[in-house]
Amino acid sequence: xxxxxxxxxxxxxxxxxxxxxxxxxxxxxxxxxxxxxxxxxxxxxxxxxxxxxxxxxxxxxxxxxxxxxxxxxxxxxxxxxxxxxxxxxxxxxxxxxxxxxxxxxxxxxxxxxxxxxxxxxxxxxxxxxxxxxxxxxxxxxxxxxxxxxxxxxxxxxxxxxxxxxxxxxxxxxxxxxxxxxxxxxxxxxxxxxxxxxxxxxxxxxxxxxxxxxxxxxxxxxxxxxxxxxxxxxxxxxxxxxxxxxxxxxxxxxxxxxxxxxxxxxxxxxxxxxxxxxxxxxxxxxxxxxxxxxxxxxxxxxxxxxxxxxxxxxxxxxxxxxxxxxxxxx
Amino acid sequence: xxxxxxxxxxxxxxxxxxxxxxxxxxxxxxxxxxxxxxxxxxxxxxxxxxxxxxxxxxxxxxxxxxxxxxxxxxxxxxxxxxxxxxxxxxxxxxxxxxxxxxxxxxxxxxxxxxxxxxxxxxxxxxxxxxxxxxxxxxxxxxxxxxxxxxxxxxxxxxxxxxxxxxxxxxxxxxxxxxxxxxxxxxxxxxxxxxxxxxxxxxxxxxxxxxxxxxxxxxxxxxxxxxxxxxxxxxxxxxxxxxxxxxxxxxxxxxxxxxxxxxxxxxxxxxxxxxxxxxxxxxxxxxxxxxxxxxxxxxxxxxxxxxxxxxxxxxxxxxxxxxxxxxxxx
Numbered sequence: 001x002x003x004x005x006x007x008x009x010x011x012x013x014x015x016x017x018x019x020x021x022x023x024x025x026x027x028x029x030x031x032x033x034x035x036x037x038x039x040x041x042x043x044x045x046x047x048x049x050x051x052x053x054x055x056x057x058x059x060x061x062x063x064x065x066x067x068x069x070x071x072x073x074x075x076x077x078x079x080x081x082x083x084x085x086x087x088x089x090x091x092x093x094x095x096x097x098x099x100x101x102x103x104x105x106x107x108x109x110x111x112x113x114x115x116x117x118x119x120x121x122x123x124x125x126x127x128x129x130x131x132x133x134x135x136x137x138x139x140x141x142x143x144x145x146x147x148x149x150x151x152x153x154x155x156x157x158x159x160x161x162x163x164x165x166x167x168x169x170x171x172x173x174x175x176x177x178x179x180x181x182x183x184x185x186x187x188x189x190x191x192x193x194x195x196x197x198x199x200x201x202x203x204x205x206x207x208x209x210x211x212x213x214x215x216x217x218x219x220x221x222x223x224x225x226x227x228x229x230x231x232x233x234x235x236x237x238x239x240x241x242x243x244x245x246x247x248x249x250x251x252x253x254x255x256x257x258x259x260x261x262x263x264x265x266x267x268x269x270x271x272x273x274x275x276x277x278x279x280x281x282x283x284x285x286x287x288x289x290x291x292x293x294x295x296x297x298x299x300x301x302x303x304x305x306x307x308x309x310x311x312x313x314x315x316x317x318x319x320x321x322x323x324x325x326x327x328x329x
Numbered sequence: 330x331x332x333x334x335x336x337x338x339x340x341x342x343x344x345x346x347x348x349x350x351x352x353x354x355x356x357x358x359x360x361x362x363x364x365x366x367x368x369x370x371x372x373x374x375x376x377x378x379x380x381x382x383x384x385x386x387x388x389x390x391x392x393x394x395x396x397x398x399x400x401x402x403x404x405x406x407x408x409x410x411x412x413x414x415x416x417x418x419x420x421x422x423x424x425x426x427x428x429x430x431x432x433x434x435x436x437x438x439x440x441x442x443x444x445x446x447x448x449x450x451x452x453x454x455x456x457x458x459x460x461x462x463x464x465x466x467x468x469x470x471x472x473x474x475x476x477x478x479x480x481x482x483x484x485x486x487x488x489x490x491x492x493x494x495x496x497x498x499x500x501x502x503x504x505x506x507x508x509x510x511x512x513x514x515x516x517x518x519x520x521x522x523x524x525x526x527x528x529x530x531x532x533x534x535x536x537x538x539x540x541x542x543x544x545x546x547x548x549x550x551x552x553x554x555x556x557x558x559x560x561x562x563x564x565x566x567x568x569x570x571x572x573x574x575x576x577x578x579x580x581x582x583x584x585x586x587x588x589x590x591x592x593x594x595x596x597x598x599x600x601x602x603x604x605x606x607x608x609x610x611x612x613x614x615x616x617x618x619x620x621x622x623x624x625x626x627x628x629x630x631x632x633x634x635x636x637x638x639x640x641x642x643x644x645x646x647x648x649x650x651x652x653x654x655x656x657x658x
Binding site for chain 1: 370
């Protein structure tokens with residue numbers, strides 16, 4: 001297999017059976033779970049011992065959500081794309097307080113796509129599940145199709161360890177704390193590096209940001225851990241401001257973000273921001289794709305280990321500079 | 330909403346929130362099931378009362394799996410694409426003997442895509458679920474993304490009514506009957522009409538074939554009904570020959586297809602085939618996308634109502650003319 005990959009084989013030359021075999025090999029970081037049927041049949045059967053399951057879908061398309069060649073000279077052989085696709089999807093499971101059970105992968109691609117890209121894409125998915133703390137994840141199957149451009153989609157399922165943690169709390173949460181765990185602004189810093197950096201002379205901090213942009217690390221252990229403790233939760237995929245406002249709006253309240261917390265988090269990123277003549281405060285407040293968790297906590301409870309209080313839910317809107325949120329269209 | 334659709338609004342003009350509202354409206358043929366959370370949160374929660382669930386993904390991409398304008402002058406406003414995407418995915422659930430519980434939809438599109446296309450695409454999904462006999466299906470959410478070309482993917486989940494019906498039987502099925510229910514060759518006939526017909530002068534039979542090509546009708550009541558009766562099952566998505574061979578191979582046997590059955594089914598399509606100087610026997614044997622069911626039945630059992638015996642599983646390969654199967658690459 002390796003020798004054929006070295007000879008610039010395309011998926012068109014490999015054919016469907018060859019690509020499936022390649023993907024199967026690439027997935028081998030993950031082993032099939034107990035009680036699971038498939039892939040290989042018309043569909044897979046996945047255990048849902050709690051009598052229900054959580055499900056969400058995410059998509060990433062070339063030219064819009066990923067590139068193979070970044071302006072900085074940084075390249076992705078497919079591994080980072082697979083990793084990021086899985087990571088953002090598992091982050092949705094995390095946000096419900098659930099433990100991922102399976103992922104199903106749709107991959108649409110031109111016949112000219114290098115087979116090696118598919119192999120590394122599959123490796124990225126399997127390794128993200130493994131290293132982010134979800135090695136129990138089964139790759140239940142998916143679909144391989146032809147398309148004019150590379151388009152990927154993934155659907156994760158998960159099992160709940162407690163009641164699902166929704167955005168809307170079942171109690172009055174006015175005055176409750178907003179707490180956060182995970183990276184913030186880091187992915188945006190990495191995006192700047194990938195877009196505008198010089199790949200031949202990146203600092204250690206730039207490399208770290210780049211890595212977290214290309215291969216984000218949602219804290220998958222935290223969601224299930226705080227289920228039953230927090231009153232509401234979501235993951236931060238778009239930005240602290242946008243997502244805190246969504247969480248607040250789901251409870252008919254406003255989000256107040258503590259400027260001191262913002263300043264502390266921005267201070268860590270400012271050395272990178274300086275190199276790009278940018279403002280790290282903006283990165284912290286409006287940068288997306290870090291996939292941390294944002295939750296609502298009763299102030300009478302202890303803040304869980306690894307979380308920070310970043311603000312609170314209030315009846316009055318916070319005075320803020322005008323921020324433009326991310327719209328996928 | 331309707332008036333804006335009439336003014337050639339694009340999804341780029343509408344923005345993400347507008348598209349979501351449009352899709353929500355288009356889905357209204359289906360109502361949210363009991364015990365279901367979502368869409369609207371990070372993920373949906375779907376009941377799986379049996380302690381497990383069935384899952385499969387399908388994709389369709391413009392230019393490869395669907396067109397908006399066919400060479401014959403026939404057009405699709407998006408409805409048929411949504412219908413077909415859902416129908417083929419629900420057919421996989423049917424093939425496992427399962428009853429669909431949810432679908433999740435990924436839609437990647439250029440900003441220039443007409444908003445009306447998205448609306449009718451959503452209507453097509455909801456109406457396929459409703460009219461094919463799966464009105465209990467919940468549209469659990471999905472993902473809207475930008476892409477250079479229209480790419481769609483859908484993931485269905487389903488509940489089992491008995492043990493899952495796999496391709497590989499748990500007993501020795503040598504000498505068992507191959508039985509089939511559903512259309513055969515019809516979709517290929519419709520493809521000929523869409524590709525080479527003259528839309529202004531189609532016969533009644535051509536219109537029927539065209540309709541079944543654009544909006545296939547998998548017999549969703551049959552899969553769960555024969556679960557526990559048949560020994561193995563799959564849906565016929567690629568062709569009778571290809572899929573019967575797969576079903577046989579999964580049991581280390583060969584498929585023998587009864588030429589008399591083929592002749593009877595071909596006779597129904599030959600009037601259309603004559604108009605395209607084609608051989609209806611080829612359509613029956615190698616045409617795909619009809620989404621009937623193919624199952625293995627113990628000859629001591631009664632053939633279920635609505636099914637036909639089309640051959641048997643044997644130790645010796647059947648002598649056949651050379652057939653080229655469908656490879657997705």
